[in-house]
Amino acid sequence: MSSALSRFVRLLMMALVLGLATARPVAAQSEDSGPSILRDTETEALFADIAKPLVEAANLSNKSVKVILLNDDEINAFVAGSQNVYVNSGLLTRADNVNQVQFVIAHELGHVAGGHAIRMGEGMKQATGITLATMVLGAIAIAAGAGEAGMGLMMMGQRAALGQFLAFTRAQETSADLAGASYLHKAGISGKGGLDFFKKLQNQEYRLAIYATDSYDRTHPLSSERIAMLTDLFKKDPAWNAPTDPKLEARFQRLKAKLTGFLDPRQAVSKYPETDQSVPAHYARAYAYHLTAYPDKALSEADALLKADAHDPYFLELKGQILLESGRPADAIAPLREATEKTHNAPLIASMLGHALISTEDPKNYAEAKAILKAAVAVDNENPFAWYQLGMIYGQEGDESRAALATAERNNLEGDPKMALASAETAMRGIPVGTPDYLRAQDIAMVSRTALKKDKKGRDRE
Numbered sequence: 001m002s003s004a005l006s007r008f009v010r011l012l013m014m015a016l017v018l019g020l021a022t023a024r025p026v027a028a029q030s031e032d033s034g035p036s037i038l039r040d041t042e043t044e045a046l047f048a049d050i051a052k053p054l055v056e057a058a059n060l061s062n063k064s065v066k067v068i069l070l071n072d073d074e075i076n077a078f079v080a081g082s083q084n085v086y087v088n089s090g091l092l093t094r095a096d097n098v099n100q101v102q103f104v105i106a107h108e109l110g111h112v113a114g115g116h117a118i119r120m121g122e123g124m125k126q127a128t129g130i131t132l133a134t135m136v137l138g139a140i141a142i143a144a145g146a147g148e149a150g151m152g153l154m155m156m157g158q159r160a161a162l163g164q165f166l167a168f169t170r171a172q173e174t175s176a177d178l179a180g181a182s183y184l185h186k187a188g189i190s191g192k193g194g195l196d197f198f199k200k201l202q203n204q205e206y207r208l209a210i211y212a213t214d215s216y217d218r219t220h221p222l223s224s225e226r227i228a229m230l231t232d233l234f235k236k237d238p239a240w241n242a243p244t245d246p247k248l249e250a251r252f253q254r255l256k257a258k259l260t261g262f263l264d265p266r267q268a269v270s271k272y273p274e275t276d277q278s279v280p281a282h283y284a285r286a287y288a289y290h291l292t293a294y295p296d297k298a299l300s301e302a303d304a305l306l307k308a309d310a311h312d313p314y315f316l317e318l319k320g321q322i323l324l325e326s327g328r329p330a331d332a333i334a335p336l337r338e339a340t341e342k343t344h345n346a347p348l349i350a351s352m353l354g355h356a357l358i359s360t361e362d363p364k365n366y367a368e369a370k371a372i373l374k375a376a377v378a379v380d381n382e383n384p385f386a387w388y389q390l391g392m393i394y395g396q397e398g399d400e401s402r403a404a405l406a407t408a409e410r411n412n413l414e415g416d417p418k419m420a421l422a423s424a425e426t427a428m429r430g431i432p433v434g435t436p437d438y439l440r441a442q443d444i445a446m447v448s449r450t451a452l453k454k455d456k457k458g459r460d461r462e
Contacts, residue, residue, distance in 0.1 A: 035072040038089060039383075041346045042258070042314040043069055046251050050098065051085070051105050057186035058109045058179070065112065067105060071263070075201070077104050079111045093260055094200070098252035099193030099244050103180060107194075110179030111172065177226055181233050190242045191234030198227045254280045261287030279308055286318055295326040313342035317349050320356065329359035340372070347380035354389050366393055377409075384413040401430025405437055408444045417455070421448035 047067035055065045065083045073090040080086065085108040087101070095101050184191050202224060234240055257280035261268040265288035272281035286301035302319040309315060320336035323329070336353040343349055350372050357369035373390040377383065391406030408423035424445040431438040 035070045035088070038069045038071050038259075039348060040069070040258075041317070041343060041348045042251075043255055046248075046255055047087075047105075049248065049251075050102055051109075053187035053189070054102065054106045054109055054183045057183040058113045060109065060113060065109070077108050079108050083112050085109065085112065089259060089263060093256055093263070095252075095256070096196065096200075097193060097244065098249050099190060100197040100200075101193070101252065102189055103184065103191065103194030103197055106180035106183045106189075107176050108180075109183060110176030113179060114172070114175055174226075174229070177230060178233075181230060181237075185237050185239060188239050188242055190239050190244070191230065191237060192240065194230060195227055195234060198230070202227070250279075254283050257281065257284035258287060260284050262291065265289075265292050277304075279305065282308075283318075286322070290322050290325070295322060298322045299326075311338070311342065313339040313346075313349070316342070317352070321352060324352065324356045324359065329356045332356040333360075345372075345375060345379070347376040347383060347386065350376040351383055351386040351389065354386070358389055358392060363396075366396060369393055370397075381409065382413060384410045387413070401427050402437060405431065405441050408441060412444050412448065417448040417451035420444055421452065424448065 044067075047069070048062075051065060051067050052062055055062050060083065065085065067085045067087060069092065070086050070088050072088040074088050075091045075094055077085065077087045077091055085105055087104065091104065092101065095104075181191055181194070184194070257268070257272060260271065261284035268284040268288040272284040274285070282301045282304045286298050286305065289295075289301060290298035299319065299322055302315065302322055305312070305315040306319065316335040316339035320332040320334075320339060323332035323335070333353065333356050336349065336356055340346065340350045340353050354369045354373040354376065357365040357372070370390070370393045373386055373393065376386050377390060380386075387406045387410040391403045391410065394400075394403035394406060404423045405427035408420050408427060411417075411420035411423060421444075424441045427441040428438060428445065431441060
């Protein structure tokens with residue numbers, strides 16, 4: 001083999017490796033845990049009510065679509081290969097009203113209905129094809145002695161591939177905007193929030209000095225382009241002047257305040273000073289004071305909320321949580337029990353009631369706690385804390401095998417396959433073969449072994 005041909009082969013192999021590497025970040029991103037999920041019964045109920053008419057307008061199933069809140073301060077929302085819509089906390093706290101959030105959800109449902117997350121591979125494939133082709137041509141040119149021309153070809157190919165992929169994503173975003181607008185129309189919801197939201201993004205672009213005159217180098221069309229496209233569309237819609245449900249707006253404003261108090265207590269007490277006696281302000285300060293270890297002030301704010309509505313389940317939940325986490329579990333039981341009843345045994349609230357019953361360290365409360373926690377995980381088994389509490393009950397009863405199964409469930413949810421496997425194997429040794437609990441332990445063991453093998457192969461490749 002001549003030296004020139006040998007050099008060409010090496011460069012060709014390098015081109016193939018580099019070209020294939022362009023597809024890796026997608027897989028790596030899917031394996032990354034990313035920002036944590038924020039779970040809250042009130043939030044999930046509001047999201048479900050906001051999304052319901054839009055999901056139906058998109059001809060999707062309300063049983064399959066979930067809107068999930070992430071602890072991320074960036075103003076963003078996205079879908080990721082399923083029918084789940086992920087909304088960042090930063091978007092929720094910066095939205096002015098519920099109508100803006102409705103537009104964002106409608107837009108993301110446009111991605112879901114269009115299968116855009118699944119089709120992203122098409123855009124990657126097209127871009128990778130351009131990259132490989134130009135890198136091969138560049139390698140040939142370099143092997144023939146035209147080094148500068150070869151490198152130029154490679155750079156042009158990378159630029160062309162990027163342009164191809166960005167054009168693909170911009171087309172998807174425009175498609176989702178139009179689909180979202182149609183869902184709002186079908187649901188009789190105004191598009192004003194959508195325009196206001198894009199103006200908010202446009203102002204941010206100006207402040208961050210990232211405003212551009214065209215969208216060539218961007219994954220999304222410019223906010224100005226999106227505003228221009230949607231303005232005529234929305235203003236012609238009969239729903240343009242449709243008022244927002246005032247009850248829905250009130251729920252959003254208290255949720256926004258609650259989230260601010262939970263995520264940023266300092267900002268909460270500044271934004272909602274004690275001179276503000278509104279429900280959202282009491283909500284924000286209650287969480288802020290609780291998280292900064294002022295239990296008396298937190299309880300005072302919770303009591304102010306209950307004075308406004310003595311049987312609001314989420315106000316009762318808040319008071320119960322403050323009492324429980326301030327070392328008063330017995331006092332927390334009554335408000336948490338009523339909150340559980342008022343929400344028809346909502347799993348997250350029921351789990352907190354189970355925790356309060358266990359924390360009294362009174363054996364008389366353990367049977368009730370066990371029943372509540374088993375019912376909670378039967379409805380929502382993606383709650384690691386509920387499994388932890390249930391494991392404690394089984395441990396108190398001396399049922400080590402089912403305590404191990406509960407631990408396996410928790411570790412599986414928390415992404416710890418090594419501990420999940422060990423706990424599942426322990427459970428299988430003590431639970432009768434063929435029973436539902438044995439089969440569940442077996443499932444967790446199989447999933448955990450697969451995850452561990454995958455991790456090992458990944459480390460070996462590195």
